[in-house]
Amino acid sequence: MEKMAISERKKKILAAVVEEYIRTAEPVGSKAIAQSGALNCSSATIRNELAELVNMGYLEQPHTSAGRVPTPMGYRMYVNELMERQKLSLEETEDINRRLNQKLQELDDTISGVSRLASQLTDYPALALTAQVSATIKRFDLIYVDANTFIIVLMLSTNSVKSKLVHLPLSVDENMVRRLASLFNAGFTGITADQVTPLLIHSTERAADDTMGLTSVVAAFVIETLTEANTPTAFISGENRLLNQPEFKDPEKAHKLMSYLSGGGYILPPGEEGAGPGADEIRVLIGPENVAEELKDSSVVIASYDAGDNTRGLIGVVGPTRMDYSAVAAKLSFLAAGLSRRLGSGEAPPEGMHNKLIIKGDDPNEHRG
Amino acid sequence: MEKMAISERKKKILAAVVEEYIRTAEPVGSKAIAQSGALNCSSATIRNELAELVNMGYLEQPHTSAGRVPTPMGYRMYVNELMERQKLSLEETEDINRRLNQKLQELDDTISGVSRLASQLTDYPALALTAQVSATIKRFDLIYVDANTFIIVLMLSTNSVKSKLVHLPLSVDENMVRRLASLFNAGFTGITADQVTPLLIHSTERAADDTMGLTSVVAAFVIETLTEANTPTAFISGENRLLNQPEFKDPEKAHKLMSYLSGGGYILPPGEEGAGPGADEIRVLIGPENVAEELKDSSVVIASYDAGDNTRGLIGVVGPTRMDYSAVAAKLSFLAAGLSRRLGSGEAPPEGMHNKLIIKGDDPNEHRG
DNA sequence: TATTAGCACTCGAAAGGCAAGAGTGCCAAC
């Protein structure tokens, strides 16, 4: 496997192999490429080139007398340099926009809806994850309902609102509730979950003259809410679409990957959750480039969107290494842009614009020294 | 296929066939039954009996010289009369209780958690659905945050609370917010979503002297909330566990069923959603007893739980007809009882009690005239 | 020197044939 510059013709041939293989899932032979017409030479010439591409590590043969199949390095080269940046048709963009609007209108959990949408669009399993944020409480209200009941309303720094009905065995008077509310507003706003110490709770309890454990009930809800808000949640959908792919015709294999995915396995390298692709970038992880053992012969395409409040969420797609990178990247990118526009802090590009695709990934040579 | 009374011995043999087949997924032969020791007779005798059971429609042979496999009618007989009502071990019940408590403590959506739990326990795909209720609004609050922002808080008749932050382009004064709140409390409580007519909105708008469209924003949230609360939601999880079952080794088949399930396909006969099994009942639908074409060679086991507020939710499990009915029924039943105890209106049996299992289903003969 | 045609070779996939084994049905004996 020698290191040498790759000629223009080799690039064309490599691209042809990758694209044909993506289409058919069968090893592609010299004859098929010759006939495809992109090159003006005979199959013999192609054979020579193919042999060299194998030598260089971009292709491999399942067995001696079969066609060629791209290696992860071959896909990487394709994704980085050869792939044509696909533009979506007008109908496609309109369709996506329409469905996106619809999803976001439903009261339904945004993130799960988006993940489902991504999966439907690409026909691969898709995942969406919310950004890691550090929310605090911005405002605190208690609504007195009746002697045994009140409602806690928390407004978070992310501008979302959480509420809960509390039902008590004992009766409280309205003044106590008011007193508690102002104490919490004073003491619990702007702090994180681990700053809600037993000490703080205790002193609030005393200040409120609370002998019924009301304070701790409320404090528990505060902790719960903050913890939940700060935990990035992942949502995976369409795992079953894996079964469309011939590489998962073996139930064992399909099952392994599917349960890894539904089990909430890490997709991005740990620590990189926040460091995913930036705006207008697409990150592609091909086969062994993935850290998780279960993903070593699958590929992942990830885009990020502006989730508002200076945080970014991720949406991605998982499939076999023989994935239609071009189409998936285009769709994800458009979807992410649409999401940013709707959720984000405002400086997103206007609707309908195709933002340029910056594909970020490893250098194709780094695996080969 | 003659109609005749089924002898005790035939019952024993049928049960043995079903259980062995559930265990091994292979057609079971006369020898295996003879050796299993439940009967004191030779394989030849068993062969005679088996032949008659085939005649009667309880068993069938995949091909002439293979063992026997239960027909749906055979399973039905097994479920209705032969199956021993399995009791869970102490460890199992403790495990379930522990995990149930944990699930319900998480702020997390209860229903999805329960569905996941059911799937984990049984190792089949599981679904949970909330009951169809008709919630109304019980109480209405608006919290003024600043000139451009207020919070809507709705308390529903189901005693759940929904809230939303509203951000306005124009500024409102605090009095307007207060006025709106009392108008909504007067006019919008106790009514259903379709009673929120444009007329009502319009008159409220005028009464509030609202020229900024505030009223319709709030009304829209009311409609949204009521509609959502009244829509039964289904949650399916663990679809991928289907792949554990040898009958789904064909990816085609597995994929068909899985996408039917994730697509939110109907499980119960339409119109029967509310008429599922009652308390302490288990409903079993075997193969062709299902209405959905996609379920015709799968089985479904369903229990219902008291979801409070006089409504019942469902939890169920889907698998091949060769399903471990006994174990699944026991687990689901226990799970449903546990849920009822925690969510329900109170008259549920005390923790730890094994409630009796009433298995409801079709008469085994009805398919055979 | 790069390309091409031709040809022998390789190897997997598909098709056919054979033996083994499991299970049945039936008969005759108990």
Next chain:
DNA sequence: GTTGGCACTCTTGCCTTTCGAGTGCTAATA
């Protein structure tokens, strides 16, 4: 009614053969 025995059937697994796609190499050609 039950049982042992036996011939029969049909699947499964295995082996062999065939077929064909695709290769690598060589020699001829531009």
